[in-house]
Amino acid sequence: xxRKVKKTINIRHYKNKQEMNIGIVLFAFxxxxxxxxxFTYATAKRISVYEVREGSIVKDNSYTGLVLRKxxxxxxxxxxxxxxxxxxxxxLRKGNNIYVLSHNKLNIPSGNDTEGTTLTNEEQNNLIYKIxxxxxxxxxxxxxxVYSLKTEINxxxxxxxxxxxxxxxxAVIAGNSDVIATYPSDSDGILxxxxxxxxxxxxxTLNNKNFDRSNYESTQLTDQTKIKAGDPVYKVVTDxxxxxxxxxxxxTAASLAGIQYVKTRINKNNDTILADLAIVRKGDDxxxxxxxxxxxxxxxxSRFLSVELILDDQSGLKIPKSAAIEKLFYxxxxxYLTTSGNSxxxxxxxxxxxxxxxxxxxIYYTEADGTVYLNPEAFESGTVLIKTGESGTxxxxxxxxxxxxxxxxxxxxxxxxxxxxxxxxxxxxxxIIQEGTAYGLSNYDHIVQDGHSVTENEVxxx
Numbered sequence: 001x002x003r004k005v006k007k008t009i010n011i012r013h014y015k016n017k018q019e020m021n022i023g024i025v026l027f028a029f030x031x032x033x034x035x036x037x038x039f040t041y042a043t044a045k046r047i048s049v050y051e052v053r054e055g056s057i058v059k060d061n062s063y064t065g066l067v068l069r070k071x072x073x074x075x076x077x078x079x080x081x082x083x084x085x086x087x088x089x090x091x092l093r094k095g096n097n098i099y100v101l102s103h104n105k106l107n108i109p110s111g112n113d114t115e116g117t118t119l120t121n122e123e124q125n126n127l128i129y130k131i132x133x134x135x136x137x138x139x140x141x142x143x144x145x146v147y148s149l150k151t152e153i154n155x156x157x158x159x160x161x162x163x164x165x166x167x168x169x170x171a172v173i174a175g176n177s178d179v180i181a182t183y184p185s186d187s188d189g190i191l192x193x194x195x196x197x198x199x200x201x202x203x204x205t206l207n208n209k210n211f212d213r214s215n216y217e218s219t220q221l222t223d224q225t226k227i228k229a230g231d232p233v234y235k236v237v238t239d240x241x242x243x244x245x246x247x248x249x250x251x252t253a254a255s256l257a258g259i260q261y262v263k264t265r266i267n268k269n270n271d272t273i274l275a276d277l278a279i280v281r282k283g284d285d286x287x288x289x290x291x292x293x294x295x296x297x298x299x300x301x302s303r304f305l306s307v308e309l310i311l312d313d314q315s316g317l318k319i320p321k322s323a324a325i326e327k328l329f330y331x332x333x334x335x336y337l338t339t340s341g342n343s344x345x346x347x348x349x350x351x352x353x354x355x356x357x358x359x360x361x362x363i364y365y366t367e368a369d370g371t372v373y374l375n376p377e378a379f380e381s382g383t384v385l386i387k388t389g390e391s392g393t394x395x396x397x398x399x400x401x402x403x404x405x406x407x408x409x410x411x412x413x414x415x416x417x418x419x420x421x422x423x424x425x426x427x428x429x430x431x432i433i434q435e436g437t438a439y440g441l442s443n444y445d446h447i448v449q450d451g452h453s454v455t456e457n458e459v460x461x462x
C-alpha cells in the first residue's frame with residue numbers, strides 16, 4: 001500500500017499597512033495652534049486701545065469783577081429839588097438839558113414814561129431793517145446777537161421815552177416861578193444817576209479792599225430829590241472802552257500770563273464778549289485786567305459784575321494726551337508742488353540723474369506761509385526737487401529740513417499708522433482736536449492710548 005505524501009505549506013506573514021488617522025492629525029494641528037496662540041498672547045506686549053469719540057472741554061472760572069471807566073461826576077451849584085430830562089443810561093450830547101432845579105417839588109404827571117410814546121417813520125423803518133437783518137443772519141452759534149438786537153430796540157424806545165419826558169418837563173417848567181434853572185450837559189457820553197466814590201479809582205490805586213462789597217455804598221440820584229449846592233447831581237461816562245479787574249491767585253495768574261485775549265461771559269445779561277487780558281501784579285497780589293471796547297452802555301451803572309472766563313470752550317474729537325507723539329516730516333516751499341497732466345493730485349518734480357521725473361506726494365500739513373509737510377518715508381535725504389520759475393529758469397531745493405508734527409498711532413488695520421492731529425484746546429488729561437483733517441482721525445477710530453508704547457507699522461493685537 002502506498003504511503004501518503006504530506007504537502008508542506010509555507011505561510012508567510014506580512015506587516016499590515018497602517019492607514020493615517022486624519023482625526024489624530026487634525027487634533028495635533030489644532031493643539032499646536034492653540035499652544036502657539038496662547039504662548040504668543042501670553043508673551044505679547046500689552047497695548048491699551050482708546051476709541052476716539054466726539055467731545056468737548058469747557059474750562060471756565062467765575063470771578064467778581066470790579067468795573068472802572070472814564071467817568072466824571074458833576075455837582076450842583078445851587079440847592080433845590082432835582083428832576084432829570086433824561087433817564088439813566090441815556091446817550092448825552094453836549095449842550096442838551098440834563099436836569100432842572102426848583103424851590104419846590106414840580107407837579108409832574110405820573111405814569112409810565114413810555115405811555116403815548118411814538119416812533120418816527122425813520123425810527124420805525126430803521127428798527128424793521130435791523131430785525132430783518134437779524135432774521136437773515138442769525139445762527140445758534142451767535143446767540144449773543146439776540147442781546148444786541150434787544151439793546152438796539154430798547155435804545156430806540158428809550159430815546160422816544162426821553163423825548164416824551166423832556167416834553168413833559170418843558171411844559172411843567174414853562175412860566176413856573178419855582179424853577180431855579182435848567183442845566184445842560186458839559187460833555188458827550190452816557191448818563192449815570194448813581195455815585196459811589198469809586199469814580200477816581202485807577203489801576204495804580206487799586207487794592208484788595210476795593211473788592212470788599214460788605215462796605216460798598218452807592219447813592220442813587222432820583223427825580224424830586226432835594227439836594228444842596230456841592231452835592232453830586234449826575235455822572236457821565238465819556239469812553240466806550242471800559243475795564244474790569246478780577247482777583248487772582250499766583251498759580252492762576254501764571255497760567256493766564258501768556259493769554260492776550262479771552263472770551264468772557266457777563267452774567268448780568270448773559271452776554272459773551274471777547275476781552276483783552278493782562279496780568280497786574282502789586283506786591284503779593286495779582287489781578288486780571290480785562291479790557292472791553294463794546295457793550296459799555298449795558299453796564300454803565302454797574303460797579304461790580306459776575307464775570308466768567310471761558311478759557312476753553314471747544315468741541316471736536318477727544319483723545320488722551322498720553323496718545324500724542326511727534327514725527328519728523330520733510331518740509332518744502334509750497335511753490336514746488338505741481339500737477340501732472342489732467343490729474344488733480346499734487347506732486348513734485350525730482351531730478352533723477354540727467355532726467356526729471358514726476359512723483360505724487362501726500363501732504364500731511366500746510367502752514368500759513370505755504371510750507372508743506374511731506375512723508376519722510378517717500379523720499380531719500382538730499383533728494384533734489386525742481387521747479388520752473390516765472391522767467392523759465394529752473395530752481396532746485398534739496399530735501400533735508402525736517403519739522404515735527406503731533407499725531408497718534410491709529411490701529412484700525414491691525415498695525416500702527418501715524419495720523420496727524422490739530423489741537424484746538426486741552427486740559428490736564430485730554431486734547432480736543434480738529435475733525436476731518438487730511439491724514440487725521442475720525443469718530444470711532446481706534447488709537448494706541450500710550451503713543452510711546454509702539455512704533456510705526458508695528459502689528460498690534462487688540
